Amino acid sequence: MSVLVVGSVALDSVETPHGKVDDALGGSATFFSAAASHFTDVSVVAVVGDDFPFQEIEFLKKRSVNFDGLVQKPGKTFRWGGKYLSDMNQRETLFTHLNVFEEFDPELPEKYKSIPYIFLANIHPQLQLKVLNQIQNPKLVVLDTMNFWIEGTPDALIEVLKKVNILIINDSEVRLLSGENNIFSGAKKILEMGPNILVVKKGEHGALLISNGSYFWAPAFPLEKLQDPTGAGDTFAGGFVGYLAKSGYVCDKNLRRAVIYGSTLASFCVEKFSLDRLKEINKNEIDERYQQFINMTKVE
Amino acid sequence: MSVLVVGSVALDSVETPHGKVDDALGGSATFFSAAASHFTDVSVVAVVGDDFPFQEIEFLKKRSVNFDGLVQKPGKTFRWGGKYLSDMNQRETLFTHLNVFEEFDPELPEKYKSIPYIFLANIHPQLQLKVLNQIQNPKLVVLDTMNFWIEGTPDALIEVLKKVNILIINDSEVRLLSGENNIFSGAKKILEMGPNILVVKKGEHGALLISNGSYFWAPAFPLEKLQDPTGAGDTFAGGFVGYLAKSGYVCDKNLRRAVIYGSTLASFCVEKFSLDRLKEINKNEIDERYQQFINMTKVE
Numbered sequence: 251m252s253v254l255v256v257g258s259v260a261l262d263s264v265e266t267p268h269g270k271v272d273d274a275l276g277g278s279a280t281f282f283s284a285a286a287s288h289f290t291d292v293s294v295v296a297v298v299g300d301d302f303p304f305q306e307i308e309f310l311k312k313r314s315v316n317f318d319g320l321v322q323k324p325g326k327t328f329r330w331g332g333k334y335l336s337d338m339n340q341r342e343t344l345f346t347h348l349n350v351f352e353e354f355d356p357e358l359p360e361k362y363k364s365i366p367y368i369f370l371a372n373i374h375p376q377l378q379l380k381v382l383n384q385i386q387n388p389k390l391v392v393l394d395t396m397n398f399w400i401e402g403t404p405d406a407l408i409e410v411l412k413k414v415n416i417l418i419i420n421d422s423e424v425r426l427l428s429g430e431n432n433i434f435s436g437a438k439k440i441l442e443m444g445p446n447i448l449v450v451k452k453g454e455h456g457a458l459l460i461s462n463g464s465y466f467w468a469p470a471f472p473l474e475k476l477q478d479p480t481g482a483g484d485t486f487a488g489g490f491v492g493y494l495a496k497s498g499y500v501c502d503k504n505l506r507r508a509v510i511y512g513s514t515l516a517s518f519c520v521e522k523f524s525l526d527r528l529k530e531i532n533k534n535e536i537d538e539r540y541q542q543f544i545n546m547t548k549v550e
Numbered sequence: 551m552s553v554l555v556v557g558s559v560a561l562d563s564v565e566t567p568h569g570k571v572d573d574a575l576g577g578s579a580t581f582f583s584a585a586a587s588h589f590t591d592v593s594v595v596a597v598v599g600d601d602f603p604f605q606e607i608e609f610l611k612k613r614s615v616n617f618d619g620l621v622q623k624p625g626k627t628f629r630w631g632g633k634y635l636s637d638m639n640q641r642e643t644l645f646t647h648l649n650v651f652e653e654f655d656p657e658l659p660e661k662y663k664s665i666p667y668i669f670l671a672n673i674h675p676q677l678q679l680k681v682l683n684q685i686q687n688p689k690l691v692v693l694d695t696m697n698f699w700i701e702g703t704p705d706a707l708i709e710v711l712k713k714v715n716i717l718i719i720n721d722s723e724v725r726l727l728s729g730e731n732n733i734f735s736g737a738k739k740i741l742e743m744g745p746n747i748l749v750v751k752k753g754e755h756g757a758l759l760i761s762n763g764s765y766f767w768a769p770a771f772p773l774e775k776l777q778d779p780t781g782a783g784d785t786f787a788g789g790f791v792g793y794l795a796k797s798g799y800v801c802d803k804n805l806r807r808a809v810i811y812g813s814t815l816a817s818f819c820v821e822k823f824s825l826d827r828l829k830e831i832n833k834n835e836i837d838e839r840y841q842q843f844i845n846m847t848k849v850e
Contacts, residue, residue: 337731431637434772454733455755456767467756467769467846472734506849546767547847549806
């Protein structure tokens with residue numbers, strides 16, 4: 251089944267201990283699509299400025315990512331600049347220029363309105379809600395958010411959470427949103443806010459799938475050298491939602507596999523800057539690493 | 551096969567957000583024995599003062615823990631006092647009174663010298679070495695250590711590491727001992743110092759088994775309420791070494807199971823203060839939780 255993503259298409263300037271890029275392709279919708287398109291068709295809702303280098307997304311079009319919902323507006327494309335410190339777990343935002351994204355008012359092309367799998371990437375909860383309200387009969391709604399919205403627009407976030415099936419969130423955001431120090435108590439509280447299922451990303455410690463008293467732990471890939479963590483979360487979401495859409499059925503077995511596929515794609519993402527690694531990888535490499543993930547937790 | 555442990559038998563005064571105990575049974579050798587004795591015979595090498603309440607270790611004697619190597623000396627038993635902060639990941643040491651432990655000079659009873667499985671708990675590396683040199687033909691040597699020895703007596707630690715098969719260590723100690731920020735690069739460096747196998751404890755994030763390019767990830771148990779984390783690491787070691795000794799054969803399959811048994815026992819340990827929970831549990835409860843651990847990472 252098809253997937254719709256609403257999020258950002260951006261140009262990122264990133265510095266890590268391993269290098270530096272300027273105005274490289276980035277944005278949540280972009281990373282998500284690059285991952286999800288390995289599994290199914292993806293339709294993108296986003297906005298770019300008149301300076302956007304469209305040739306950069308050519309490789310996504312070839313993987314049947316549809317950009318009819320990518321609007322071009324006069325002005326500059328959303329730009330983000332960040333710097334990662336030596337342990338790669340901490341980053342400093344150098345600048346955030348919303349540019350055309352500031353006035354982003356997502357209107358879905360008619361044919362997008364019947365897409366069954368929806369990913370609401372990390373944008374203003376009111377925009378997430380606006381997109382969701384245009385969908386006729388969503389089969390699965392997955393949402394990402396961040397501390398900025400949890401602290402800044404809690405009411406709007408609570409509103410959209412009521413309409414969501416799966417929330418993808420990181421461990422510190424679980425604490426912030428629930429007000430609980432313990433991640434499992436926090437998860438319980440959040441599950442009462444709307445979502446049936448929580449995916450907690452823990453970076454180098456892997457990911458947790460939590461629903462109704464059931465827990466699934468996924469490892470992280472033992473990478474000795476991360477080039478650039480930017481986009482790893484959206485790439486995870488792309489692998490996760492992409493696999494679920496491909497499988498066409500949301501059950502515990504498929505959810506667990508989806509978490510591993512999400513982790514697999516994210517592990518590739520961080521190996522190079524921008525989308526460079528996601529551009530290269532093919533089905534065989536993905537399946538091989540998926541199997542390595544499975545082997546890392548196997549007990550006979 | 552039998553296990554020998556050298557470590558501390560202590561009286562702990564502990565405060566957590568959930569309560570407080572004074573002069574409660576503690577010490578690395580004690581927690582280790584309480585866990586390992588569910589799998590095999592354990593022989594303890596340690597020292598206590600003339601104030602030690604021997605009735606406290608009666609339950610261990612009933613589980614065939616041998617205390618012929620527990621020496622009683624004039625003076626007070628080793629005492630430790632600590633306080634855990636609200637998130638239980640940080641603790642403050644309030645006092646450490648070594649007392650009779652200060653002059654501890656481990657001499658093994660003759661019949662201990664042929665025990666095949668050895669656990670050198672977290673004590674001065676020179677004492678660890680002294681014990682090891684008295685063992686005739688160890689089959690497996692497992693060592694625990696901490697930042698105090700890594701920073702304070704690095705030369706002695708390096709010496710004993712050369713004679714060790716498995717090192718149990720936590721993630722921050724991997725960074726400290728290796729000088730590497732990345733845990734996997736750090737592990738590689740440490741494996742060059744002597745041990746063939748590394749077990750990295752990551753607290754609420756589970757544990758990692760690392761050897762020669764192979765990685766096994768174990769989850770942590772999703773506990774909403776930890777009463778008291780004291781002794782969890784030694785309890786982990788007890789389940790880990792105890793299971794290996796029982797299986798009698800160190801291979802990847804048994805090592806993985808041993809990590810899960812270690813995690814299982816540790817998850818019980820923290821549910822009550824001191825050894826209270828370890829005192830209660832039986833084989834059925836252990837096996838049931840072991841199976842819950844297995845299910846938490848299963849992918850079909």
